Amino acid sequence: MKLDAAKERSDRDSERACSLRDALKQARRAILDDENARVRELLEPIEDEVAFLHSAALRTRLKTNFDRTLQWSLIYGYASRREVVETYLGDAIAGLEAAVRGDRLPVPSHRAAWLDMIRESVLPEPRHYSEVGVEMMEQGVDPDFEELAYEEFCERREKEQRRLRIPSRKSNPL
Incomplete structure (x- = not known):
């Protein structure tokens, strides 16, 4: 009985991640195609759906990627809007693809880490x-x-x- 419920939840989560991935790909394409696209309006419905994902690590990663995409103007002059959108939304899509496959959450890209470093240095x-x-x-x-x-x-x-940061189970002293 418990295995059936866990399998059902996993299937439901995979379906939700698949639909979110497709919606995010469409939003990313719309943002990249139109320089005047309102990023917040395109990402808000997807962000609302992310709250229903089971994985807390995935929810946190997606929320962070969306926030960093919205705050691209902080690093204006260091990276273009296109670079920021491709990097952070690409990482979000990679995380959703891993959830669809049932894999572990991928490590953020080096480009995202570089943009994060720039962002931290620019903040007062x-x-x-x-x-x-x-x-x-x-x-x-x-x-x-x-x-x-x-x-x-x-x-x-x-x-x-x-x-x-969400601590891994390995680092948990319990």
């Missing part, structure tokens, strides 16, 4: 709230240190969430 470095407070006092503004501390906390949490 957060500064400690006390430095910001000193600058504000020099300009004659009374800083609210609690608010600055909260902003720093939010920035740190956001940065940690960007680097969210």
